[in-house]
Amino acid sequence: MLKGLGGLGGLGDMAKMVKAAQEMQGKLAELQEELARTTVTGEAGAGLVKVTATAKGDITGLDIDPLILVPSEKEVAEDLILAAVRDALHQGRLRTEQEMTRLATELGIPPGTKLPF
Numbered sequence: 776m777l778k779g780l781g782g783l784g785g786l787g788d789m790a791k792m793v794k795a796a797q798e799m800q801g802k803l804a805e806l807q808e809e810l811a812r813t814t815v816t817g818e819a820g821a822g823l824v825k826v827t828a829t830a831k832g833d834i835t836g837l838d839i840d841p842l843i844l845v846p847s848e849k850e851v852a853e854d855l856i857l858a859a860v861r862d863a864l865h866q867g868r869l870r871t872e873q874e875m876t877r878l879a880t881e882l883g884i885p886p887g888t889k890l891p892f
Contacts, residue, residue: 799882806878809874810831811829814827814830817859817860818859818862819859819862820858820859823840825859829867830871831871832867834860834863837859
C-alpha cells in the first residue's frame with residue numbers, strides 16, 4: 776500500500792511499530808485480567824494461618840486453624856495473620872514477575888525491560 780509513496784516508505788516501518796505496540800497493549804491487558812483471576816496462597820506458622828489473594832494483591836480469603844484462637848495467644852495470631860498476608864502478597868508479586876517475563880519473551884522484548892505495570 777505504501778510502496779507507491781517513493782521516499783515515504785519509512786511509514787511502513789512506523790505502521791509496523793504502531794501495530795506491534797497495539798498488540799503488546801492488548802497482551803498486557805489480557806495479562807492484567809489473567810493476574811486478577813490468578814490466586815496465590817501465603818502461609819505462616821507452618822500453615823496455621825493461610826491467606827488467599829489474587830496475583831494483583833487483592834486479599835480474597837483467610838483460613839485460621841482453631842488451635843491459635845486462644846485469647847492468651849492473640850498477639851501470636853495477629854503476627855501470624857500479618858506474616859501470611861505478606862507472604863500472599865509476595866507470592867502474587869512473584870507470579871506477576873514470572874508472567875511479565877513470559878510475555879516479554881513472547882513479544883521479543885529484551886530480558887530485564889520493565890513493562891508498564
